[in-house]
């Protein structure tokens with residue numbers, strides 16, 4: 001079957017044995033004048049994580065294709081069956097920008113921004129979760145495995161179980177799960193916990209997230225929790241099933257990044273980047289979605305002060321900050337963009353010379369090839385998130401540094417800090433500590449950076465995304481065998 005063509009048979013005739021459900025389909029529309037121009041694989045953490053798994057299994061992927069008010073037929077792309085779920089413009093506003101990204105996102109990231117609670121947003125969240133559950137129920141073959149992804153779809157496991165009790169249901173939360181003290185603010189906390197507990201296996205990034213979830217289940221539902229297992233009851237109070245919660249720290253496609261890092265054209269591009277910046281002694285790099293959880297303003301503050309203190313000189317060092325556009329209609333994101341761009345403008349205005357730029361700020365998304373060229377060009381990688389479920393950029397940087405050079409400055413508030421213990425760990429709120437660590441990273445002796453990078457690479461090479469998904473899916477499969485016996 002040619003790529004991107006509607007299949008002659010309905011994709012899910014008889015159903016798929018493996019179905020992934022996520023808010024977004026793993027493709028972006030190629031924008032040309034021609035509205036039927038086609039699709040290409042989307043960049044980003046979730047897609048990076050699951051595309052290799054989809055390629056090796058005969059699966060279907062259920063998700064929104066990214067445009068409002070448009071109903072699309074299922075189609076094939078790069079050996080994946082894609083099943084679009086439509087969202088109206090109102091639902092984009094209430095379910096996606098509202099409940100998902102102005103209620104859940106800030107609440108789950110330790111209320112860095114104040115979450116808003118609106119009943120109309122919650123109504124829309126329930127409605128859209130129902131639609132996703134129905135689409136998954138229709139796509140799945142008898143006894144299939146369905147893997148639901150992330151905070152936008154926390155009610156899907158429960159709804160799906162009600163529609164299709166034969167399915168084996170997994171859920172993975174890509175973002176942190178907050179402590180019960182913070183989760184307590186959620187007016188619909190019981191409904192959300194019950195939604196998640198519809199799954200057989202609930203995966204989190206860190207042991208801490210898992211513990212937070214289990215404590216919330218105990219506290220707000222009075223659920224029986226023993227050894228990471230929750231005894232789930234149905235609406236009538238009868239025993240339904242056992243849901244298991246466990247950490248599965250996500251990773252990256254290490255092979256892909258290493259292969260790109262070895263490609264002569266990408267190596268040449270990384271040298272070109274250095275030259276274009278005037279061959280400074282040190283290139284520092286930040287790569288983030290433009291999101292307030294990423295600590296971009298803290299990083300810029302520290303860097304600006306280092307220039308002011310003359311600890312870093314604009315002739316010697318250049319900071320490249322890639323900030324990819326994200327959730328641009330949400331107020332907190334609009335405000336953040338203004339803050340970041342104001343800071344960059346002020347710092348550059350003060351320290352730039354005709355020849356040198358303090359911060360090269362790029363408000364774009366780039367293909368992975370260009371990202372790897374940037375990783376190769378960067379002597380110091382700055383990851384200063386205030387809270388982050390994992391942070392795959394940190395792992396990609398390590399994977400790209402095949403010659404064991406380079407220094408990673410990493411926030412202790414990322415899931416990645418659990419695995420990349422030899423990074424230079426920082427608390428981004430401690431601006432003096434951050435400044436000292438940036439200077440230390442710039443001056444890190446070759447032997448020490450080599451030792452640290454080797455250890456981190458060892459960890460990453462042994463734990464790629466394939467292993468992550470295998471671990472999750474094997475645990476889900478074994479649990480089903482145990483439950484049946």
Ligand code: G6P
Pocket residue numbers: 024044045046150151174175326327
């Ligand atoms: C995070 C979330 C994903 C989300 C991505 C991009 O990584 O965990 O679920 O898809 O951000 O955000 P967006 O709102 O553009 O889908």
